[in-house]
Amino acid sequence: MCGPAQCHNPIHCIVPPHMLRVMALRGDASVQQMARALLHQNEEVRDERAERMTGGLVPEDGRSGLFVSSALARSVPDRHVCDRRIHDGEGKAALPGRLVRGEGDAPTGDPEVDRAYDGAGTVFELYSEAFGRNSLDGAGVPLTATVHHRRNYNNAFWNGTQMAYGDGDQKIFRTFTELSVIGHEMSHGVVQYSGGLLYQGQSGALNESVADVFGTMTVQRKLDQDVYAADWLVGAGILGPDINGRALRSMKAPGTAYHDALLGQDPQPYHMDLYVDTTDDNGGVHINSGIPNHAFYLYCMYLGGNAWERPGQVWYRALQQINNPMATFHDWAAETMDAAIALFGAGSCEQVMLRRAWRLVGIAC
Numbered sequence: 001m002c003g004p005a006q007c008h009n010p011i012h013c014i015v016p017p018h019m020l021r022v023m024a025l026r027g028d029a030s031v032q033q034m035a036r037a038l039l040h041q042n043e044e045v046r047d048e049r050a051e052r053m054t055g056g057l058v059p060e061d062g063r064s065g066l067f068v069s070s071a072l073a074r075s076v077p078d079r080h081v082c083d084r085r086i087h088d089g090e091g092k093a094a095l096p097g098r099l100v101r102g103e104g105d106a107p108t109g110d111p112e113v114d115r116a117y118d119g120a121g122t123v124f125e126l127y128s129e130a131f132g133r134n135s136l137d138g139a140g141v142p143l144t145a146t147v148h149h150r151r152n153y154n155n156a157f158w159n160g161t162q163m164a165y166g167d168g169d170q171k172i173f174r175t176f177t178e179l180s181v182i183g184h185e186m187s188h189g190v191v192q193y194s195g196g197l198l199y200q201g202q203s204g205a206l207n208e209s210v211a212d213v214f215g216t217m218t219v220q221r222k223l224d225q226d227v228y229a230a231d232w233l234v235g236a237g238i239l240g241p242d243i244n245g246r247a248l249r250s251m252k253a254p255g256t257a258y259h260d261a262l263l264g265q266d267p268q269p270y271h272m273d274l275y276v277d278t279t280d281d282n283g284g285v286h287i288n289s290g291i292p293n294h295a296f297y298l299y300c301m302y303l304g305g306n307a308w309e310r311p312g313q314v315w316y317r318a319l320q321q322i323n324n325p326m327a328t329f330h331d332w333a334a335e336t337m338d339a340a341i342a343l344f345g346a347g348s349c350e351q352v353m354l355r356r357a358w359r360l361v362g363i364a365c
């Protein structure tokens with residue numbers, strides 16, 4: 001049984017609970033304490049958010065209370081104006097903290113502040129220039145972020161209204177203001193404002209996967225990398241010196257991002273035969289997202305070129321059209337097929353290769 005705090009009002013953390021739980025089991029005393037505190041803090045934020053959302057904002061039918069019609073998201077003004085507001089949390093838990101860099105302000109010299117600012121601008125550009133979307137909500141909402149959130153905080157999240165980034169403890173995590181992480185967290189906002197995908201089970205794993213897809217796309221477009229040049233990693237370089245791993249997740253090879261004495265093996269599957277049935281992690285939202293992640297990767301490899309062009313357009317259109325917060329992987333695959341037909345035509349290479357990609361991860365559509 002999942003309560004409303006889990007289903008409707010999650011915070012979207014980049015470091016999933018399964019990683020924190022193994023740290024709490026295997027780490028030394030200080031790591032155990034850190035991991036337990038993080039797990040506890042996540043629950044607290046969930047509860048705070050659940051309280052804010054009571055009073056009829058969450059409809060009985062299970063849809064996200066933050067549902068915004070796709071008509072609004074599509075009503076893009078002629079000119080998109082980025083409005084970044086980066087705050088310093090000063091090691092405290094309160095959000096958003098002290099405003100330290102607004103839109104157009106000069107760099108502060110604090111690398112966390114400046115990376116959060118530049119990264120938010122890069123994500124804004126991706127959505128504006130590649131998808132015609134004016135900010136996360138399609139209507140120019142300011143991009144609010146907090147860096148130096150709490151002390152030695154080993155996580156980053158989107159809480160429904162803003163991004164927050166910890167500094168990491170410099171042992172297990174170095175930083176969280178890395179571009180794929182920034183793109184991931186902000187894309188949770190885009191998913192939310194596009195009608196939402198409930199953060200539970202398969203729809204939750206799709207929410208995670210869409211955030212990974214657009215997070216990696218952010219990096220690839222910034223570096224002008226085609227699908228063959230890209231590393232397809234989420235959180236590349238954020239793992240600290242004590243950890244044996246390249247990243248949090250790999251879309252190219254789910255299950256291989258890290259293999260470490262503390263963290264164990266990356267648990268992500270790449271095929272439906274390996275789907276993980278679990279009640280942990282809201283039903284494995286950070287685990288089973290490996291399956292749709294890998295389908296997107298395969299589709300990109302089939303088509304070549306840039307991810308944000310044909311494959312990205314198909315995924316973006318599917319997100320705008322699906323209108324089903326409880327979508328399963330199969331529902332999503334079908335929606336992407338419809339999007340490929342609408343954009344490129346029935347029988348097009350884009351449609352045929354998409355079906356092939358979904359079949360390779362065990363989803364017939």
Ligand SMILES: [Zn+2]
Binds near residue numbers: 014211
């Ligand atoms: Zn996420």
